[in-house]
Amino acid sequence: MSAGAVDISHIFKSFRIKERKKLVIRPVLEDINLSIRPGEKIMIVGASGCGKSTLLRLVAGLEQAAAGSISIDGDVVNGPGADRGVVFQQSTLFPWMTVWDNIIFSRRLRISLNSRDEQVSRAVYRSNALVTLMGLERSVELYPDQLSGGMQQRANIARALVSSPKVLLMDEPFGALDAQTRETMHKVVSHLFNVEKTTVMFVTHDVEEAIVLGDKIVVLSANPGRVDSVFTTELLKRDEDGIVIKNDPVFFDFKEQILSRIRETTTLRATGDLLQRVAKTLV
Amino acid sequence: MIALTNIRDSIPRWVYISFSIAGFIIPLAVWQIICSMHIFSALFLPSPERVFKSFERWTASNLWEDTYISAYRVVSGFLLAAVIGVPIGIYIGTFKMVEAMLQPINDFIRYMPASAFIPLVLLWIGIGESAKISIIFIGVFFQIVVMVADAVRNIPQKYIEAAYTMGAKKGEVLNHVIFKGAAPDIFNILRVNMGWAWTYLVIAEMVAADRGLGFAILQAQRFMDTPKIFVGIIIIGILGLLFDLSFRIMHRIFFVWSYK
Ligand SMILES: Nc1ncnc2c1ncn2[C@@H]1O[C@H](COP(=O)(O)OP(=O)(O)OP(=O)(O)O)[C@@H](O)[C@H]1O
Numbered sequence: 074m075s076a077g078a079v080d081i082s083h084i085f086k087s088f089r090i091k092e093r094k095k096l097v098i099r100p101v102l103e104d105i106n107l108s109i110r111p112g113e114k115i116m117i118v119g120a121s122g123c124g125k126s127t128l129l130r131l132v133a134g135l136e137q138a139a140a141g142s143i144s145i146d147g148d149v150v151n152g153p154g155a156d157r158g159v160v161f162q163q164s165t166l167f168p169w170m171t172v173w174d175n176i177i178f179s180r181r182l183r184i185s186l187n188s189r190d191e192q193v194s195r196a197v198y199r200s201n202a203l204v205t206l207m208g209l210e211r212s213v214e215l216y217p218d219q220l221s222g223g224m225q226q227r228a229n230i231a232r233a234l235v236s237s238p239k240v241l242l243m244d245e246p247f248g249a250l251d252a253q254t255r256e257t258m259h260k261v262v263s264h265l266f267n268v269e270k271t272t273v274m275f276v277t278h279d280v281e282e283a284i285v286l287g288d289k290i291v292v293l294s295a296n297p298g299r300v301d302s303v304f305t306t307e308l309l310k311r312d313e314d315g316i317v318i319k320n321d322p323v324f325f326d327f328k329e330q331i332l333s334r335i336r337e338t339t340t341l342r343a344t345g346d347l348l349q350r351v352a353k354t355l356v
Numbered sequence: 357m358i359a360l361t362n363i364r365d366s367i368p369r370w371v372y373i374s375f376s377i378a379g380f381i382i383p384l385a386v387w388q389i390i391c392s393m394h395i396f397s398a399l400f401l402p403s404p405e406r407v408f409k410s411f412e413r414w415t416a417s418n419l420w421e422d423t424y425i426s427a428y429r430v431v432s433g434f435l436l437a438a439v440i441g442v443p444i445g446i447y448i449g450t451f452k453m454v455e456a457m458l459q460p461i462n463d464f465i466r467y468m469p470a471s472a473f474i475p476l477v478l479l480w481i482g483i484g485e486s487a488k489i490s491i492i493f494i495g496v497f498f499q500i501v502v503m504v505a506d507a508v509r510n511i512p513q514k515y516i517e518a519a520y521t522m523g524a525k526k527g528e529v530l531n532h533v534i535f536k537g538a539a540p541d542i543f544n545i546l547r548v549n550m551g552w553a554w555t556y557l558v559i560a561e562m563v564a565a566d567r568g569l570g571f572a573i574l575q576a577q578r579f580m581d582t583p584k585i586f587v588g589i590i591i592i593g594i595l596g597l598l599f600d601l602s603f604r605i606m607h608r609i610f611f612v613w614s615y616k
């Protein structure tokens with residue numbers, strides 16, 4: 074599979090939630106429009122609870138929109154499928170399979186690995202390539218619980234990519250990792266993004282991570298979530314490997330711009346309310 | 357000094373085994389001491405020695421035959437319940453429609469005592485082997501169903517979603533995620549129910565039996581043969597323990613991944 078143009082058009086999403094024993098409808102996403110070119114790496118940032126995960130789950134087909142449509146290369150999304158790989162914040166490797174069996178799972182569903190045709194050797198070849206790329210050579214025979222958090226996320230990424238999805242959806246994949254491991258993962262993943270031409274939608278609350286890994290950064294506003302602004306990382310200085318140089322005034326300035334948008338779009342009124350309520354309970 | 361009383365801490369294997377053995381030896385010793393004090397009449401509490409004599413006598417007659425037929429009944433009733441109950445439990449835990457239809461009625465019957473079904477079983481199935489097997493079946497089937505349904509519901513949603521995003525179809529999710537993921541729990545449920553199946557033996561052999569451990573216990577009761585009652589109970593206990601142990605060993609072999 075190649076291409077991977079994602080078209081998100083007029084997406085509305087709300088959840089029915091219980092508030093003081095009453096069912097209320099809470100709008101989460103409102104009129105989201107995004108058009109993503111094949112191969113583009115889009116980072117989505119925004120305040121906590123603004124609907125980033127919900128947006129990703131909609132593209133994955135794990136949630137249904139109230140209105141609007143999402144299509145991949147013109148095909149409307151109506152359910153999950155192997156053309157969109159997903160990596161969540163928490164590892165979803167199956168504990169009952171070895172890392173290798175996890176990685177090759179989606180291929181095993183479609184082709185019998187015992188047969189001797191070309192498809193099989195291609196599947197095994199690609200799985201092996203991803204194992205090497207993710208530095209998992211020595212972990213393939215282990216069970217997921219025997220891996221560190223960072224290694225688990227590498228395996229999750231390899232597993233999501235093995236069937237060559239058009240789009241890779243990542244929801245804070247490094248959110249649960251320590252700063253050092255995350256740094257390593259950034260290197261691994263920016264290399265990956267250079268070799269894999271798949272389209273990426275990547276949710277993070279770490280603005281630096283977004284700048285380092287993304288072509289574009291979408292800021293979602295909160296309550297309800299809307300596209301507030303879009304930044305491109307084109308103009309940032311890069312080293313010879315194409316990696317953004319962080320130690321640079323342009324970088325700081327860029328980061329500050331994005332942060333200020335996030336701050337501004339976080340409903341201050343809501344925060345004020347909360348503070349008041351907290352103050353009351355403390356008195 | 358080894359710390360033996362830290363919460364959930366493991367202890368050396370030899371210590372563990374010593375304590376397990378002590379757990380059997382101590383009650384035995386207490387039993388022996390009480391008997392040698394002659395507080396109770398031997399009719400109520402026979403001494404270990406007399407129980408052993410009774411065991412020897414029974415071995416010389418038909419203990420093995422009784423054991424064999426009882427084991428046959430227990431295992432058959434249990435297997436039948438497992439083969440039918442596990443799939444039903446999986447479907448109840450997976451599909452709300454099946455849950456709505458089968459769970460309430462299953463819970464309803466589950467609380468009825470198996471012994472109350474004896475007259476019905478006699479009426480419907482007669483007095484052959486199948487009658488005894490049916491009582492054991494009734495005793496464990498409904499438990500297996502609820503417990504398996506619960507085990508299946510405990511599979512985290514994230515694994516199911518992950519499988520769908522990798523292109524798995526409904527049947528494949530059921531097979532590779534729900535069943536595989538719940539398998540260790542299901543196996544443990546079967547182990548526990550195998551134990552319960554043994555506890556229904558005496559009830560099952562109230563149904564027109566002329567052989568079996570449960571039957572022998574009932575017979576001994578009629579003749580006030582207390583030592584033989586003890587032997588029967590102890591043998592059922594030992595058999596239950598052996599089955600339990602083999603289930604545990606198999607669990608360790610089949611589900612290596614579930615041990616960290
Ligand atoms: N299944 C659900 N049922 C009810 N409400 C939900 C559900 N999923 C999400 N929400 C609500 O929708 C809003 C957006 O949630 P979402 O998880 O998309 O936010 P997010 O931007 O990913 O937040 P975070 O940065 O904390 O991960 C939240 O207010 C959340 O409470």
Ligand SMILES: [Mg+2]
Nearest residue numbers: 125126127244
């Ligand atoms: Mg989220």
